[in-house]
Amino acid sequence: xxxxxxxxxxxxxxxxxxxxxxxxxxxxxxxxxxxxxxxxxxxxxxxxxxxxxxxxxxxxxxxxxxxxxxxxxxxxxxxxxxxxxxxxxxxxxxxxxxxxxxxxxxxxxxxxxxxxxxxxxxxxxxxxxxxxxxxxxxxxxxxxxxxxxxxxxxxxxxxxxxxxxxxxxxxxxxxxxxxxxxxxxxxxxxxxxxxxxxxxxxxxxxxxxxxxxxxxxxxxxxxxxxxxxxxxxxxxxxxxxxxxxxxxxxxxxxxxxxxxxxxxxxxxxxxxxxxxxxxxxxxxxx
Amino acid sequence: xxxxxxxxxxxxxxxxxxxxxxxxxxxxxxxxxxxxxxxxxxxxxxxxxxxxxxxxxxxxxxxxxxxxxxxxxxxxxxxxxxxxxxxxxxxxxxxxxxxxxxxxxxxxxxxxxxxxxxxxxxxxxxxxxxxxxxxxxxxxxxxxxxxxxxxxxxxx
Numbered sequence: 001x002x003x004x005x006x007x008x009x010x011x012x013x014x015x016x017x018x019x020x021x022x023x024x025x026x027x028x029x030x031x032x033x034x035x036x037x038x039x040x041x042x043x044x045x046x047x048x049x050x051x052x053x054x055x056x057x058x059x060x061x062x063x064x065x066x067x068x069x070x071x072x073x074x075x076x077x078x079x080x081x082x083x084x085x086x087x088x089x090x091x092x093x094x095x096x097x098x099x100x101x102x103x104x105x106x107x108x109x110x111x112x113x114x115x116x117x118x119x120x121x122x123x124x125x126x127x128x129x130x131x132x133x134x135x136x137x138x139x140x141x142x143x144x145x146x147x148x149x150x151x152x153x154x155x156x157x158x159x160x161x162x163x164x165x166x167x168x169x170x171x172x173x174x175x176x177x178x179x180x181x182x183x184x185x186x187x188x189x190x191x192x193x194x195x196x197x198x199x200x201x202x203x204x205x206x207x208x209x210x211x212x213x214x215x216x217x218x219x220x221x222x223x224x225x226x227x228x229x230x231x232x233x234x235x236x237x238x239x240x241x242x243x244x245x246x247x248x249x250x251x252x253x254x255x256x257x258x259x260x261x262x263x264x265x266x267x268x269x270x271x272x273x274x275x276x277x278x279x280x281x282x283x284x285x286x
Numbered sequence: 287x288x289x290x291x292x293x294x295x296x297x298x299x300x301x302x303x304x305x306x307x308x309x310x311x312x313x314x315x316x317x318x319x320x321x322x323x324x325x326x327x328x329x330x331x332x333x334x335x336x337x338x339x340x341x342x343x344x345x346x347x348x349x350x351x352x353x354x355x356x357x358x359x360x361x362x363x364x365x366x367x368x369x370x371x372x373x374x375x376x377x378x379x380x381x382x383x384x385x386x387x388x389x390x391x392x393x394x395x396x397x398x399x400x401x402x403x404x405x406x407x408x409x410x411x412x413x414x415x416x417x418x419x420x421x422x423x424x425x426x427x428x429x430x431x432x433x434x435x436x437x438x439x440x441x442x
């Protein structure tokens with residue numbers, strides 16, 4: 001096995017181009033588990049922690065650009081204002097030790113359907129910035145990024161550089177079902193983002209289908225029928241929950257049954273929309 | 287490969303380190319620092335918690351090569367010579383140490399909590415220690431120990 005230690009982004013791209021089998025590693029919270037258990041023996045580890053720019057975030061062109069190496073702890077401490085949904089999700093990841101190391105970029109690269117950052121990125125309308133030495137930068141909308149279980153739309157010579165997330169213009173919530181409050185992989189999860197200027201609501205389902213996904217019919221329902229100046233219509237709320245549940249395509253596994261996950265997605269959809277709507281109306285009244 | 291980093295203030299090197307090896311393995315098996323315990327190897331139990339550049343991490347999930355040139359502080363580096371850190375004293379006095387396997391990780395994590403948050407609420411203690419599993423104490427004595435250490439540190 002090789003251990004590659006680029007110190008600049010250009011060196012990192014060159015290393016990945018020359019050795020496409022190299023596995024990028026940041027916090028190691030996924031990759032090292034697989035290596036420790038002998039599940040994976042990559043030809044090389046590509047350590048990205050020396051590429052300082054990956055640990056930075058900035059507001060660029062009206063979007064929040066979060067470097068692939070920004071740990072969850074920094075998302076929680078610094079990005080709760082512009083990216084409340086992502087920050088809430090980050091607070092539910094693992095333990096403090098894991099949040100100190102694990103990164104949004106790593107979560108994207110692993111592309112697990114249960115990754116906690118995916119639902120809020122989908123709900124907010126994030127775009128993933130990837131790059132290769134040969135073909136340069138590609139901007140991939142989060143909704144097109146996840147291709148299958150642990151399979152992302154990354155070419156072998158590409159690395160994730162950052163994720164671009166529109167800062168919140170309305171309330172955002174993340175909700176997760178687990179057997180305790182800490183250290184759990186989601187049984188299933190749900191994120192919602194209100195976009196009041198566009199009169200639109202974004203959704204994201206986690207651990208409820210082969211990939212993280214949006215509940216598109218549910219979003220269309222609200223785009224067509226939601227009255228942004230009125231209290232939430234209970235019938236509309238119920239139909240929203242049903243359509244979100246219908247967007248799920250889960251499996252039975254050790255963490256929960258498919259039937260339970262479908263049910264829970266509906267419940268979380270109704271709850272998060274209710275919380276967000278309460279905030280929305282309070283803000284209007286203030 | 288050779289990996290060189292600072293451990294508890296001393297520069298250390300390890301040779302013939304396998305590229306997939308964890309920092310935890312290097313600490314325990316190559317540098318003779320067995321304080322950090324090897325239990326789950328998947329970041330679930332917290333018993334291998336060490337400071338890496340001042341930030342608590344699970345040493346089992348840090349690739350050894352990632353520690354190159356960095357600063358590591360293990361449970362062996364918490365005491366000041368023969369004088370235990372207040373967190374260590376409090377764990378002994380409160381009966382928060384039973385079999386002792388989880389203790390090093392809990393000590394490092396509790397030490398970090400009190401550095402950042404000198405007067406933590408119970409909820410803050412519970413959240414800080416949520417990634418450190420103990421199968422003996424029932425956790426109540428650990429909570430007592432962190433509260434005691436916090437009050438002592440405040441009065442120092």
